[in-house]
Amino acid sequence: MANQGLSKTEKKVAFSLASVFGLRMMGLFMIMPVFALYGQHLEGFSPLWVGIAIGAYGLTQAVLQIPMGILSDKFGRKPIILIGLLIFALGSLVAANAETIYDVVAGRALQGMGAIAAAVLALAADLTRDEQRTKVMAIIGMCIGFSFALSLLVGPIVAQHLGLSGLFFMTAGLALLGMLIVQLLVPTPISHAPKGDTVAAPEKLKRMLLDPQLFRLDAGIFILHLVLTAVFVALPLDLVDAGLAKEKHWMLYFPAFMGAFFLMVPLIIIGVKRNNTKGMFQVALIIMMAALGSMAMFADNLVILSIAVVLFFTGFNYLEASLPSLIAKFCPVGDKGSAMGVYSTSQFLGAFCGGLLGGGAYQLVGASGVFAVALGLMCVWFLLTFGMKNPVLLKSYTLEANVTDKQSAVSMATELSALAGVSEAIVVLEEKVAYLKVDDHFDLREARAVLRSVD
Known part of the structure; x- marks a missing residue:
């Protein structure tokens, strides 16, 4: 049976990518509890523009989230993540030097253009075994929650001592720290996980x-x-x-x-x-x-x-x-x-x-x-x-499938579906991968045996 714990590499992947995600989300969240209070000196300040400034990142994130994930599949995860963090840092600097609330909106929108969530999660999938992927994603998810909690503590304290500009300069610094982590600590994947599972x-x-x-x-x-x-x-x-x-x-x-x-x-x-x-x-x-x-x-x-x-x-x-x-x-x-x-x-x-x-x-x-x-x-x-x-x-598994034509893919899917505990099974010829949804009666060794036996 496969090892039930995270390997040393998988732990490194989980905590380094969780740190990158957390630093970036903390930079986005820190403004939320303070902007309405510390942005009142900005030209054009009004409650409506406060709301637009706080939420502006969401529009560019929503528009670019899926395209950035697709680009990471084409040009590599790490380059897209680094570019995204750099764009985020530039947006933070624009907001830090703002004299009007409209400049802050522009900076926040630019922050959102560094939409790296899909690429980070795809990289995590690339670097982990399918049976351990859920644990890695859970660690990243917990780090996002912790970063939100920390932003509620740090945001008001930083704004009190350094003002709104200081807070945005800090978010730029967090983005640059994230770039260092990606470059120095996150391994470079040799191959991509299947697109259907990540992008x-x-x-x-x-x-x-x-x-x-x-x-x-x-x-x-x-x-x-x-x-x-x-x-x-x-x-x-x-x-x-x-x-x-x-x-x-x-x-x-x-x-x-x-x-x-x-x-x-x-x-x-x-x-x-x-x-x-x-x-x-x-x-x-x-x-x-x-x-x-x-x-x-x-x-x-x-x-x-x-x-x-x-x-x-x-x-x-x-x-x-x-x-x-x-x-x-x-x-x-x-x-x-x-x-x-x-x-x-x-x-x-x-x-x-x-x-x-x-x-x-x-x-x-x-x-x-x-x-x-x-x-x-x-x-x-x-x-x-x-x-x-x-x-x-049910649990999900993504397994490599050495299929060469449509007939062998159909045959493999049929055999996998017949295994005990398998609720759903598909084999994608183009990706050479089998996707399974299973219950507690599933035995991974039986599935691997099918994957080996079907030509």
């Missing part, structure tokens, strides 16, 4: 959008990041109005996020033990809806706002952690790259729309109005979940 295929995107289960998840991540961005347009200003000095916001955000992280653990445990992911998903949505309702009704009460922030992050953490794994479970076998491409595009587009909606709503109806609109959108998502299915607990 979106444009011809499959329409099918991903029309799949009812995937559509619910894509709509969900769109609404989740729309709400997150909109809330952070209004919440910092609302906390100041409620009596919490801007220099002390980190004393609420960071403990609230970390506390919420532990509060979400029971939701995960109950969902797994009872095999009721859908039920816990809806509970997390109700928790977020309760938080937003409290924010809307008690916008001037600091104690209730603080409790609401903890509840908000509890639901957010659970949903943010659950959605990617649900995408992987519901997507057709061999189409994970395309499914994740649509998912990532929806996520970043949600961030852009959230900035636009949050800024516009705050300008028209104030913080309570922003929270009320966000609550309405979460209600829409809640209604969508009633058609959601509980996913079957």
